Amino acid sequence: MSQSALAKRPADVAGVARRDGPTTGERFARAAEQSWRPLALLLAALVVWWVIAAAELIEPYLVPSPGATLDVLTSKTGYLWQHTWVTTYETLLGFVIAVAVGVLAAVVMVYSSTVERTLYPILLFAQVVPKIAIAPLFVVWLGFGIAPKILIAVLIAFFPVVISMVTGLKAVDPEMLQLSATMGAKPWQTFVKIRFPASLPHLFSGLKVAVTLAVTGAVVGEFVGANEGLGYVILQANGNLDTPMLFAGLLVMSLIGVVLFVIVEIAEKLLLPWHASRRESSATTTF
Known part of the structure; x- marks a missing residue:
């Protein structure tokens, strides 16, 4: 040739x-x-x-009209924005903590089978326990401040991060690991150059799930004990049979989850261009 x-x-x-x-x-x-x-x-x-x-x-006090809900969204913008910011802050802080701790735990579990066999059952047990059932305990222990809401958000978002990261780290081609060892790469070099980049697509899949669950965790914490946040708004509206405000709070809460999901998805496309190019190949066979 x-x-x-x-x-x-x-x-x-x-x-x-x-x-x-x-x-x-x-x-x-x-x-x-x-x-x-x-x-x-x-x-x-x-x-x-x-x-x-x-x-x-259906009676208006059960299901308000879209117009009534829109009126609340426009007339109570300042009130809703104040509580929306509180819930968003709790969600983001809980999500960041869950990601940091979850990634670290996943790395330790992958590199130590003893830690994995010890920690994994505990993580599974913590995941299946209903967070709404233990949220009052956090309020008793930590008070009515922001700490219980963040802790619940962390607990709910933590499990998807750990599982997706462990899956990604274990999904690396064994031949690549053997090749790096043959070429004399140190364990930390193998992790930085091979394991961690290969795990990112799995990690981002878990992050998209975790960020929406973090919103749920923050609102659950506000349901149990709070004087601000969208959970507080929804709880107060429910007690006063103010269904337009209740629906407005639910819509804003859903919007937070959607926006955060889109942000994580955009970050995935920006940080993993090689993965995006694999899904949208620049060359196609014609036979």
């Missing part, structure tokens, strides 16, 4: 077509293609909600 043939790019080989990266228009078209179905379903749900409220099929 000639040297010029060896120098050919994969796109120059017969049977392989080179495809340039997507243009801005193609990205928008792809985003529209991926989002119109959930948007249509959301619109249909809003229409059904409006029809039920307009026809008074």
Whole structure:
């Protein structure tokens, strides 16, 4: 084979077509293609909600109209924003702590089978215990401040991070580990260059689950004992039969989870371009 043939790019080989990266228009078209179905379903749900409220099929104090809920969102913006910030802060702090501790625990478990056999059953037991059942204990121990809410958020978000990280660290190709050992790489070099980068796709899958669960954990803590936060708003609205405020609080809480999920997903695309390119290959076979 000639040297010029060896120098050919994969796109120059017969049977392989080179495809340039997507243009801005193609990205928008792809985003529209991926989002119109959930948007249509959301619109249909809003229409059904409006029809039920307009026809008074259910009493307004049970299911408020979309208009009444929107009025609360617009007229109580400052009040809702104040409590939204509290819940968001508790969620983010709990999520960050869960990620830091979870990743560290996963690394220790992977590199020590003794620690894994000792710690894994305890983690599983802690996960299956209903957090709403033990939340009052945290309030008794830590008071009505922010600490119990953060702790519950950490406990709920911790397990997905640990499991996904352990799975990612163990999913490394054994031949790659053998190759690095043959080339004289030290354990920390193998971890930094091979194990950790290979585990990131699994880790981000767990992070997307954990960040939404952290919102739930913060709100659960606010349900048990708090004087601020969206959980407090929802609890107060429920006690006063103020369903428009209750629905507004639920919508804002859901929006927090969606926004944080999208942020983690964007971070995944920015930090793992090699993984994104594997899913959207720049070369496609034509035979």
